[in-house]
Amino acid sequence: MAANIAHDIRNPLGSIELFASLLERDLKKNESGQKLTRSIIKGVRTINSIISNILLFTKEIQIEKSEHHVADIVDDVILYMQHLMRDKNIKFINKIDEEHLISCDMELFKQVVMNIVHNAIDAVGTEGKIVMESFSEEKISGFKVTDNGTGIGTDMRKKLFIPFQTTKAKGTGLGLAIVYKIIKAHEGNITVDSDGCSFTSFTIELPIKG
Ligand SMILES: Nc1ncnc2c1ncn2[C@@H]1O[C@H](COP(=O)(O)OP(=O)(O)O)[C@@H](O)[C@H]1O
Ligand SMILES: [Mg+2]
Structure with a gap:
């Protein structure tokens, strides 16, 4: 259940991160624009990390060493x-x-x-x-x-x-x-x-x- 919800949240997040990265590249000469896109990427990565933690918290950990x-x-x-x-x-x-x-x-x-x-x-x-x-x-x-x-x-x-x-x-x-x-x-x-x-x-x- 939690895994499905996480997956559903992660998919659009992946797209947002990709598009923001492309935008950052396009905005090479626009310092403030680049700063804003970097904020989007930063936010997305923080959300991703929180989702990973919630998922790992709720399930039993299986390790593959x-x-x-x-x-x-x-x-x-x-x-x-x-x-x-x-x-x-x-x-x-x-x-x-x-x-x-x-x-x-x-x-x-x-x-x-x-x-x-x-x-x-x-x-x-x-x-x-x-x-x-x-x-x-x-x-x-x-x-x-x-x-x-x-x-x-x-x-x-x-x-x-x-x-x-x-x-x-x-x-x-x-x-x-x-x-x-x-x-x-x-x-x-x-x-x-x-x-x-x-x-x-x-x-x-x-x-x-x-
Ligand atoms: N490197 C660090 N320097 C200072 N405080 C830290 C450090 N690492 C962890 N802490 C303290 O431990 C708490 C718990 O950390 P964590 O479990 O990662 O939760 P969160 O980052 O969401 O607060 C933090 O709120 C902080 O008070
Ligand atoms: Mg922490």
Whole structure:
């Protein structure tokens, strides 16, 4: 049921995004026109991400694991979110090792990276910076996302992964609950580190198969 509704909403959204992209290309010499079309694309992508979260929240997660380069997942997500980053003039520092592999469901992990990066984008102000790095140890492999935003206070840190917990006026509080659900389905782990005022760092660890 939810999947059908989501599908019905996604189809026209796909057309809106495509037409807005074509319009943006046509408006090369019209700075303000381009800005408006970018806003349409940004809005559509945000709606799409919310729909994905609602869908993932309502259904049981089925994972199809295979080996993927962390760098490929991150590149895809960053490309998709470039409008949001550009809007806020965010410096994205990619320290992901091109060689690092993780065993995961690629589509679900894109949603993980998207939700975490989206929160980082929301949290930073001027001089915003988001750093992504990967690591690999004997039995685990993973990545870390750090931002120099508002930080997360102690109270919020305790309930971060509980659904519908949000401090944002227009937040759903579903992003991190989904992230948690996906990571647990992969038998992985997520930890958060923050001083509550100037940085937040999420670390995701996944078991290496074998
Ligand atoms: N990088 C971050 N910096 C500051 N606060 C964060 C960050 N990531 C998450 N949060 C906090 O966690 C809350 C829950 O996040 P999330 O589950 O994604 O829901 P939403 O983004 O809809 O609020 C946010 O409202 C915010 O208070
Ligand atoms: Mg969020």
